[in-house]
Amino acid sequence: MHRLSQPSASWPRHHSLIKVGSLAEKWEKLHPLSGPHDGSNSSKVPVFVMLPLDTVTHGGNLNKPRAMNASLMALKSAGVEGVMVDAWWGLVEKDGPLRYNWEGYAELVQMVKHHGLKIQVVMSFHQCGGNVGDSCRNPEYISLGCDSMAVLRGRTPIQVYTDFMRSFRNRFSDDLGEVIVEVQVGMGPCGELRYPAYPESNGTWRFPGIGEFQCYDKYMRASLKASAQEAGNQDWGQGGPHDSGQYNQFPDDTGFFRREGTWNTEYGRFFLEWYSSKLLQHGNSLLAAAEGIFKGTGAKLSGKVAGIHWHYKTRSHAAELTAGYYNTRHHDGYQPIAQMFSKHGVVFNFTCMEMRDGEQPENANCSPEGLVQQVKIATKAAGIELAGENALERYDAAAYRQVLATSTSASGSGLSAFTYLRLNKRLFEEGNWRHLVEFVRSMSEGGRNRRRLAESDTQRSDLYIGLITEKNVRKTKETLLV
Numbered sequence: 001m002h003r004l005s006q007p008s009a010s011w012p013r014h015h016s017l018i019k020v021g022s023l024a025e026k027w028e029k030l031h032p033l034s035g036p037h038d039g040s041n042s043s044k045v046p047v048f049v050m051l052p053l054d055t056v057t058h059g060g061n062l063n064k065p066r067a068m069n070a071s072l073m074a075l076k077s078a079g080v081e082g083v084m085v086d087a088w089w090g091l092v093e094k095d096g097p098l099r100y101n102w103e104g105y106a107e108l109v110q111m112v113k114h115h116g117l118k119i120q121v122v123m124s125f126h127q128c129g130g131n132v133g134d135s136c137r138n139p140e141y142i143s144l145g146c147d148s149m150a151v152l153r154g155r156t157p158i159q160v161y162t163d164f165m166r167s168f169r170n171r172f173s174d175d176l177g178e179v180i181v182e183v184q185v186g187m188g189p190c191g192e193l194r195y196p197a198y199p200e201s202n203g204t205w206r207f208p209g210i211g212e213f214q215c216y217d218k219y220m221r222a223s224l225k226a227s228a229q230e231a232g233n234q235d236w237g238q239g240g241p242h243d244s245g246q247y248n249q250f251p252d253d254t255g256f257f258r259r260e261g262t263w264n265t266e267y268g269r270f271f272l273e274w275y276s277s278k279l280l281q282h283g284n285s286l287l288a289a290a291e292g293i294f295k296g297t298g299a300k301l302s303g304k305v306a307g308i309h310w311h312y313k314t315r316s317h318a319a320e321l322t323a324g325y326y327n328t329r330h331h332d333g334y335q336p337i338a339q340m341f342s343k344h345g346v347v348f349n350f351t352c353m354e355m356r357d358g359e360q361p362e363n364a365n366c367s368p369e370g371l372v373q374q375v376k377i378a379t380k381a382a383g384i385e386l387a388g389e390n391a392l393e394r395y396d397a398a399a400y401r402q403v404l405a406t407s408t409s410a411s412g413s414g415l416s417a418f419t420y421l422r423l424n425k426r427l428f429e430e431g432n433w434r435h436l437v438e439f440v441r442s443m444s445e446g447g448r449n450r451r452r453l454a455e456s457d458t459q460r461s462d463l464y465i466g467l468i469t470e471k472n473v474r475k476t477k478e479t480l481l482v
Contacts, residue, residue: 043445197322351390
């Protein structure tokens with residue numbers, strides 16, 4: 001049914017096990033771990049850590065289980081709430097329609113359960129391998145324009161996604177709500193509700209390019225034509241804007257996105273409304289299906305929205321527009337998304353929580369901080385939870401401080417959870433690990449205490465938080481995954 005290339009190996013060949021179990025157990029008695037993912041402590045922000053993209057192999061097995069076991073033990077000792085993993089449609093159903101292999105994921109869930117951790121599982125219907133940091137290749141991707149078309153051996157994409165989610169629910173019914181505390185529904189590239197407007201593979205797009213509209217397959221063209229006829233102007237249905245430029249241009253290079261460009265004309269408003277509405281319809285269809293499947297299981301539902309912060313300070317917000325977010329100086333693009341999420345009781349997961357305006361290049365007109373504040377206001381108005389992720393791999397204290405500030409900001413709502421990107425060998429380097437442990441502790445205290453943590457417990461033993469003493473870090477790195 002699907003084409004799928006072999007994920008690249010990103011795990012170490014050497015993983016001699018170390019005897020950290022007894023140390024971890026002693027540490028847990030000395031240091032209370034984070035509580036349940038149920039909001040019982042309103043000030044606490046639970047922290048999850050993303051697992052590698054190739055956690056499950058092409059053959060459907062758990063990748064390097066002994067190394068994973070040691071990694072989970074270390075994360076438990078650090079006080080994290082749990083982990084996040086991608087459940088790849090292209091892996092699970094690769095043997096044919098309705099033939100699902102969940103065995104690698106089942107082994108992982110049991111291992112997570114054994115360590116007293118929780119897990120967030122992403123229903124990943126998207127391509128893997130075209131974005132910064134991707135360590136595996138999975139070429140599956142389907143245009144949202146054919147959501148209701150029976151293009152997959154008699155099934156529509158929405159039916160295929162629904163069958164996949166139902167199979168997952170049936171296979172893990174005993175663990176949903178207990179170990180599997182959240183199911184994130186993938187709705188586009190990187191699992192985000194957006195169009196693939198800025199593909200990084202093969203150098204097609206480079207930051208901070210504006211990207212391109214994605215409305216040129218036959219299904220999208222037919223929809224645009226029908227909408228134009230309904231609006232009483234058939235000429236608007238001939239295709240997308242002719243003056244919207246190319247992937248790596250800037251707004252002022254184009255007629256559509258420049259300060260007084262076509263985006264703010266009657267035609268521009270018609271097109272942007274249609275383009276963004278197609279994305280909202282896609283998200284609504286998927287989340288409605290997910291709600292019907294997972295309602296009553298005890299697991300939260302979440303959806304991810306991209307933090308497209310470049311050109312945010314311009315009037316047109318070009319990069320957001322091409323991705324499908326109708327967000328301009330005059331139009332709020334995140335309220336409709338938040339309201340749609342609210343309709344289905346879905347957590348709004350947002351990226352770029354670690355970024356500061358001052359870190360960005362001036363010519364890109366970035367404002368990740370302004371964007372995050374806008375999203376916080378939108379989610380608060382919609383009455384839904386806001387969770388966060390870091391967009392890029394960061395290990396420095398400044399990035400963690402920014403997340404802490406965001407999680408406790410008085411403007412809009414705070415964060416209900418934070419998922420850290422990503423588990424790899426660099427994370428376990430001593431300085432990086434110390435920053436993570438201090439961050440987790442501060443988040444468990446609601447972000448109130450940002451002081452550097454002591455390097456030993458009150459009895460001055462070597463049970464430093466997260467087994468962080470030099471000798472334990474050295475041993476742990478021998479075991480943990482890349």
